[in-house]
Amino acid sequence: MILALFFQKCDMEAFINGIGIISSQNIPNTDLFPKEIINDSLGILKLITPDYKDYIDLMARRRMGRIIKAGVTAAKMCLNDAGLSQPDAIITGTGLGCIEDTEKFLASILQNNERLLNPVHFMQSTYNTLSSQIAIVLNCNNYNNTFVHRSFSFESAIQDALMLIAEKETQTALVGSIDEITQNHYLINRRLNKWKTESLYSLDLFNKNSPGTVPGEGAIYFLLSDVPATTTYSILAGVKMFYKPQSPTETENKILQFLKECDTDIHDIDMIITGINGDNRFDGIYTHLLEGVFLGKPHAGFKHLCGEYFTATSFAVWLASVILKNQEAPSVCVINHSPTAPLRNILIWNHNKNINHSVLLIKKYQ
Amino acid sequence: MRKVFVTGIGIISAVGNNVRETIASVQNSRSGIGNITLIDTIYKNLPFAEVKCNNSALFKKVGIEEAESFSRTALLSMVAAREALLYSKINDIAEWKTGLISSTTVGGMDKSELYYEDFLTNNSRNNYIDIHDCADHTEKIADYLGINEYLTTISTACSSSANSIMFAARLIRNGTLDRAIAGGSECLSKFHIDGFYSLQILDTEPCKPFDAFRNGLTLGEGAAYLVLESEEAVKTSGKTILCELSGWGNACEAYHQTASSPEGYGAVLAMQKALAVAGLQPSQISYINAHGTGTQNNDASEGNAIETVFGNNIPPVSSTKSFTGHTTSAAGAVEGVLCILAMNRGWLLPNLNFTHKMENTHFEPVRKLQTNIKFRHILSNSFGFGGNDSCLIFSKV
Numbered sequence: 151m152i153l154a155l156f157f158q159k160c161d162m163e164a165f166i167n168g169i170g171i172i173s174s175q176n177i178p179n180t181d182l183f184p185k186e187i188i189n190d191s192l193g194i195l196k197l198i199t200p201d202y203k204d205y206i207d208l209m210a211r212r213r214m215g216r217i218i219k220a221g222v223t224a225a226k227m228c229l230n231d232a233g234l235s236q237p238d239a240i241i242t243g244t245g246l247g248c249i250e251d252t253e254k255f256l257a258s259i260l261q262n263n264e265r266l267l268n269p270v271h272f273m274q275s276t277y278n279t280l281s282s283q284i285a286i287v288l289n290c291n292n293y294n295n296t297f298v299h300r301s302f303s304f305e306s307a308i309q310d311a312l313m314l315i316a317e318k319e320t321q322t323a324l325v326g327s328i329d330e331i332t333q334n335h336y337l338i339n340r341r342l343n344k345w346k347t348e349s350l351y352s353l354d355l356f357n358k359n360s361p362g363t364v365p366g367e368g369a370i371y372f373l374l375s376d377v378p379a380t381t382t383y384s385i386l387a388g389v390k391m392f393y394k395p396q397s398p399t400e401t402e403n404k405i406l407q408f409l410k411e412c413d414t415d416i417h418d419i420d421m422i423i424t425g426i427n428g429d430n431r432f433d434g435i436y437t438h439l440l441e442g443v444f445l446g447k448p449h450a451g452f453k454h455l456c457g458e459y460f461t462a463t464s465f466a467v468w469l470a471s472v473i474l475k476n477q478e479a480p481s482v483c484v485i486n487h488s489p490t491a492p493l494r495n496i497l498i499w500n501h502n503k504n505i506n507h508s509v510l511l512i513k514k515y516q
Numbered sequence: 517m518r519k520v521f522v523t524g525i526g527i528i529s530a531v532g533n534n535v536r537e538t539i540a541s542v543q544n545s546r547s548g549i550g551n552i553t554l555i556d557t558i559y560k561n562l563p564f565a566e567v568k569c570n571n572s573a574l575f576k577k578v579g580i581e582e583a584e585s586f587s588r589t590a591l592l593s594m595v596a597a598r599e600a601l602l603y604s605k606i607n608d609i610a611e612w613k614t615g616l617i618s619s620t621t622v623g624g625m626d627k628s629e630l631y632y633e634d635f636l637t638n639n640s641r642n643n644y645i646d647i648h649d650c651a652d653h654t655e656k657i658a659d660y661l662g663i664n665e666y667l668t669t670i671s672t673a674c675s676s677s678a679n680s681i682m683f684a685a686r687l688i689r690n691g692t693l694d695r696a697i698a699g700g701s702e703c704l705s706k707f708h709i710d711g712f713y714s715l716q717i718l719d720t721e722p723c724k725p726f727d728a729f730r731n732g733l734t735l736g737e738g739a740a741y742l743v744l745e746s747e748e749a750v751k752t753s754g755k756t757i758l759c760e761l762s763g764w765g766n767a768c769e770a771y772h773q774t775a776s777s778p779e780g781y782g783a784v785l786a787m788q789k790a791l792a793v794a795g796l797q798p799s800q801i802s803y804i805n806a807h808g809t810g811t812q813n814n815d816a817s818e819g820n821a822i823e824t825v826f827g828n829n830i831p832p833v834s835s836t837k838s839f840t841g842h843t844t845s846a847a848g849a850v851e852g853v854l855c856i857l858a859m860n861r862g863w864l865l866p867n868l869n870f871t872h873k874m875e876n877t878h879f880e881p882v883r884k885l886q887t888n889i890k891f892r893h894i895l896s897n898s899f900g901f902g903g904n905d906s907c908l909i910f911s912k913v
Contacts, residue, residue: 240768246649247671256625256632256707264558264710272711273773273901276621277650277671282902285770291785294768294904295679298650299669306668313686338635341642393655393664505655 162312163387164323165515168232168373170224171468172197173456174366180231181383183472183480187455189353193345194331195366195457199223206287213270214283215251217330220369221280222287225324229288232373232381237324239293240281241310243303244328245460247277249335280328293320301425301502302391303327304461305510308374309389315376326371327461336365346428355428355454356485363427366457370464378515383471385513387495388412392507398438405499405509406443412511419447420493421479423466425500427453435504440486448489450479463500463508470496470512519747520685521913522758524604526596526699527853529738529840530565533577534599539857545885547839547868549722549734555626557706559713563722565736565841566704567592578660584643587624590653592739592846593701597657600697604743605755612694612749615666617684618654618741619676619700621845623647626705653701666693671845673900674807676700677740678848678908682764684744694749699741699849708844709735715774721869723810723842725835726819726881728872733809736841740849742856758856762893762911763796765789769903775813780821782905783807783897787825790907796893798826801909803864803889805855805896808835808881809842818897819877834882838868848898848906855910859891 169180174195177184188198197220202211205223214222221242229235255271273279278296285294293314297306304327311323339345346355346362355364374386390408395401409416422444424436440449450473456465473479477491498510525535530548532538541548552564554571574591575582578598597616606614624647631641646652654669666687670680677700684698712718712735719732742761750757767789769782776782791798804826807818815835822830836854843850858865867881892912899905 245651255711256629259629259706259710260632264706264713267710267714269711269714269774272708272714275711276673276901278673278900278902278904279773281672282768282770282773282904285768285903286773289770291767291770291782293766294672294902295683295766296671296904297668298671299654299667300649300651302651302668310683313690313692316690317686334636338645341635341639342645391666391668393658393667 162316163385164312164315164374164376165378166372166383166386166471167375167379167381168228169383169468169471170227170231170371172199172220172224172369173465174198175455181472181475187482189351191349191351193364194336195352195364197367215248215274217248217250217328217369218274218279218283221328222283224326224369225284225371228324228371228373234322234373236288236290237322237373238320239311239314239323240284240290241295241307241323241325242281242328243297243307243461244277245300245303246329247298248274248279249330249332251275253332253334301460301500301506302508304464305389305391305508308386311374315374321376323374324371325374327464328369329459329461330367331365352454353482356426356451358428359430361429361431363429363458366459366462368456368459368462368465370468372467382515384474385515387511387513389510394505395507398435401435401507402439402443408509414495414511419495419497421448421450421489421496423450423452423470423496423498425453425463426451427458432503435501448487449485450483451485452483463498463510466498467510467512470498474512474514518689520688520744520761521750522742522761522856523745523750523755524600524743525758525853525856526599526603527740527850528567528592528595529843529850530567530736531839533569541839542863542865545866545868547722549841555704555706557709559709562718562720563734564704565734567737585647587647587653588626588703589620589623589701590656592703593618593653593657594660596739597661597697597741600741600743601661609662613665614663614695615687615693616654616658616663617668617670617680617696617698618657619670619680619845620650620653620702621671621673621676622702622705622708623650624652625707626703629706672904673902674844674847675898675900675904675906676845678898678906679766681742681849681852681908682766682906685761685764688744688746695743695745697741697743699739700846701739702737702843702845704735704737717811719810723837724869725808725810725838725867726815726874727870728874730810730812730815733811734841736843738840738843738846738850740846740853742849742852757913759859760911760913761908763790763794763909765793765907767905769905771903774901776817776899778817778820780817782903783818783821783899784824786905786907787895790895790909794909799829801831801893801895802891803831803894804833805851805894806833806835807897807899808837810837816874819874823878830879832864832882833879834865834867836865851896852908855894855896859894859910859912862889863887864889
């Protein structure tokens with residue numbers, strides 16, 4: 151029985167010792183918030199990509215789809231940042247996988263009536279392409295997994311990594327997310343009224359009282375470790391997902407229960423980063439709790455910087471890490487009022503249509 | 517270490533729409549491979565292992581009115597997941613922390629490929645847009661069975677459901693969950709028929725795993741789920757335990773996006789990890805349910821891997837893909853269910869269509885169904901594109 155209790159209360163946290171980020175912001179130094187912020191009026195926040203030739207050889211570059219190049223490069227940047235050549239595990243979360251390759255293969259089936267198909271697009275269309283391509287590039291035979299559950303994808307990947315570390319199966323895990331937007335994907339989803347129809351600058355995303363949001367994309371990897379290093383950004387102290395809460399009270403209870411599971415009091419939360427995305431059909435639940443149980447807490451947003459996509463919370467984990475490391479919240483992210491140092495704990499709370507909720511706790515590393 | 521037990525199984529595949537029909541097919545060595553009737557593909561001359569049930573019949577089985585916004589993947593998954601839940605006699609889903617871990621790769625592609633041009637040009641098929649992704653079927657099952665404690669979806673191509681079962685077991689072992697329904701679902705679609713065709717790995721005859729004259733795989737479809745429970749949960753309920761899920765291993769071959777290495781070192785690692793988790797020696801394994809797709813590449817590679825792990829002491833081996841076809845993302849769970857049926861009935865499952873031993877391997881697969889076999893531990897392999905190699909071990913309780 152004592153043994154059983156011990157396993158129920160395993161220590162699920164890890165140090166973030168490296169970050170590689172390719173997003174719609176230009177972030178030359180992952181430990182600093184960039185001075186220049188992209189404020190776009192195109193209605194889509196597209197990736198700003200580095201020169202891939204520094205990371206991927208020519209042959210592989212030609213073969214790889216756009217998001218595969220971004221993901222492999224973000225993974226390599228992350229490992230370089232952490233000073234590690236091989237992780238003990240590679241885990242990716244992706245809501246929609248490699249859409250570009252999927253669309254290309256689908257279009258060729260329809261255009262050529264199932265004939266003369268190029269298998270490369272099929273091979274790269276499977277959702278596990280990133281985790282396996284990273285493994286091939288690193289020649290890494292270790293644990294390898296891919297989660298594909300809407301806005302639980304990245305969170306599940308984090309949970310898998312934290313579990314592996316708790317199981318002592320793994321000391322280091324490369325965990326990240328990829329999602330891309332294509333022109334057709336944008337147009338198809340416009341039919342479901344997912345995007346804003348009025349023209350706006352992305353930094354004004356939270357200021358329009360209208361339906362829809364701005365889509366984005368990203369390829370972001372983290373190196374989680376059981377021990378800190380000179381490169382440590384922060385501590386990933388927990389993750390929880392919950393599905394279809396029946397009421398704001400249930401949402402509140404789930405979040406409070408999560409904090410309890412993390413042995414953290416609500417008073418110790420110095421800032422809340424939410425997934426507010428400017429869609430007035432769904433942002434209400436954030437406001438409800440921010441004006442209730444979280445009243446007075448400094449509140450920041452991030453989707454005006456990276457856009458909305460299923461694995462956008464990985465951008466928030468980077469943002470939280472940078473805020474904790476620098477003990478300062480960039481004013482462009484602050485929605486109500488800036489937090490005052492010392493900043494020790496940041497709660498990230500995101501949801502997709504009030505269906506898939508997730509919370510992550512990021513702590514300052516001393 | 518907290519143990520994880522299997523208390524329920526559910527399956528729908530070309531060999532049967534439920535556990536009972538599956539048992540009858542296996543008992544009579546009746547393969548489900550035949551013609552494709554439900555998809556309008558130009559490759560109708562090829563054999564496929566189609567579920568003998570159109571979507572209308574699947575709606576009837578799950579007991580809901582026909583509606584748009586249901587992919588065949590979702591319908592198959594709902595049928596099998598409900599059977600697993602009923603099998604394990606779970607009445608109150610909220611009695612224990614119960615999660616759902618499913619898997620797929622095709623997801624709603626069966627609908628997207630029909631309506632993609634509409635998606636691009638008009639609003640007539642908007643109900644199908646959001647069911648394209650992998651998570652849709654998982655949420656359909658969750659809503660159907662009333663699961664909201666925990667859900668997620670895994671996709672590692674043809675090892676997807678082996679990984680979902682493994683992940684569920686770990687969630688139970690560390691106390692996050694007490695019970696889980698874990699498995700996967702995949703329907704046939706032009707997209708993956710054409711994908712496998714473009715890779716030139718579809719046999720023109722029913723697949724012949726481990727045969728010298730094998731010439732590719734036979735694509736199948738289906739869904740299967742296991743109900744996994746913690747030791748505490750089964751002790752409290754006192755319900756019948758089907759077996760223990762004692763071992764699991766996940767490794768990445770990191771060799772090629774779609775091919776296996778000749779020596780199969782990814783498979784070796786996955787099997788060795790699973791044996792280590794179970795605390796078993798290779799000699800303790802009573803039977804290997806191989807991945808055995810029937811492609812030149814897989815079977816040669818897996819054969820070598822089995823010889824590396826088991827040396828001169830190779831237990832009986834068979835690939836049941838000669839019955840069910842390759843159900844891709846669902847394969848790990850489909851074969852898991854077959855392993856559990858084999859264990860509890862004492863049946864050594866045959867590898868149909870085998871006639872000639874492969875040149876460089878030293879073992880032959882099981883040719884005929886054998887009965888009254890005493891199993892102790894069964895090892896089941898599932899390997900996916902990208903070298904995502906996984907292995908599960910089921911142990912008699």
